[in-house]
Amino acid sequence: MREKSKNVAFLGVCTALALILAYVEILIQPLIPSIPGIKMGLPNVIIVFLLYRRSAASAIGVSFLRILLVSLLFGNMMALAYSLAGAALSLLFMIVLRRLNLLSPVGVSIAGGVMHNVGQIMMAVLLLKTVELSYYLVVLTVTGTIAGILVGLCGSLLVRKIPEKLF
Amino acid sequence: MLKNSRRIMNKQNRIRNDVLLVAVLLLLCAVGILYLFVFREGGDTVRVTVDGELYGVYSLHEDFTEEIRTGEDDGQFNRLIIQDGRAFVESASCPDGICVGHRPIFRNGESIVCLPHGVVITVFTDNDKYAPDIVA
Ligand SMILES: [Zn+2]
Numbered sequence: 001m002r003e004k005s006k007n008v009a010f011l012g013v014c015t016a017l018a019l020i021l022a023y024v025e026i027l028i029q030p031l032i033p034s035i036p037g038i039k040m041g042l043p044n045v046i047i048v049f050l051l052y053r054r055s056a057a058s059a060i061g062v063s064f065l066r067i068l069l070v071s072l073l074f075g076n077m078m079a080l081a082y083s084l085a086g087a088a089l090s091l092l093f094m095i096v097l098r099r100l101n102l103l104s105p106v107g108v109s110i111a112g113g114v115m116h117n118v119g120q121i122m123m124a125v126l127l128l129k130t131v132e133l134s135y136y137l138v139v140l141t142v143t144g145t146i147a148g149i150l151v152g153l154c155g156s157l158l159v160r161k162i163p164e165k166l167f
Numbered sequence: 168m169l170k171n172s173r174r175i176m177n178k179q180n181r182i183r184n185d186v187l188l189v190a191v192l193l194l195l196c197a198v199g200i201l202y203l204f205v206f207r208e209g210g211d212t213v214r215v216t217v218d219g220e221l222y223g224v225y226s227l228h229e230d231f232t233e234e235i236r237t238g239e240d241d242g243q244f245n246r247l248i249i250q251d252g253r254a255f256v257e258s259a260s261c262p263d264g265i266c267v268g269h270r271p272i273f274r275n276g277e278s279i280v281c282l283p284h285g286v287v288i289t290v291f292t293d294n295d296k297y298a299p300d301i302v303a
Contacts, residue, residue, distance in 0.1 A: 082282070104178070107185035114192060128219060128280065128287050136280065138199035145192045 011058055014050060018043040018066040026074060040147040041113045048109045048155030056095045063087050082120045089119030105159055109152030114144040210275040210290035213254045218285040227252050237284045245286050
């Protein structure tokens, strides 16, 4: 019982952290001279950490809870559809790649970042009934890869530095 | 000892695979960029759709301004300007402003998308097989 409530508290803290990172991302967006709308996927740091240190289930739970809260707080329902599609595809790839053990946490994170963008664009193609979004896919793949490297390095740093015993 | 060296090997393999993944992704992007920016000729018309429905078709060769109105809300708009053979969104009421920040489009197949309003602005050539039939 104690273990269980500890776990719930831990996942709650992780959700809060992911939420803060999502907010930081919204705040720093105007500071980065890039194409508007491109996000670094900072909350993915927490998701990668959970995937390696806890379980796929906790990564999925925190990811979806985070998205739900972010769209309730800062976004609209349209953004929710895109985020959910992106997160679902990203999580699917990261979980499978983690199991296959072919990549390091950094590589898994890169794949997750890129697939997050692919999922969002697939949803946009579906909703807008247009396939002329290839330009966005190319740009988002470049930025997704770069962001994925940074996010992956942070995530694997957390995995290595935070002692298992702490929680 | 043996197990340990194998683990190090695995780690090196994984990092090699990481680098491979990044290389493949960047290669895909390079091909995509070449396709998007080098091998495409300029277009002739601009087609606007709202939520997948055709809204209007305009010539790229004449300067033109259109206020694309969407939704029931009167304040919801995207101001499309065609100038010097290029199309861009000058201003819009959407929350993210991505369509406004987008560079002007003029190559065949290029598009500006406003996700919040469901607006897609795409360039076509007159002899394009994908162009809609309405282009007379
Ligand atoms: Zn817009």
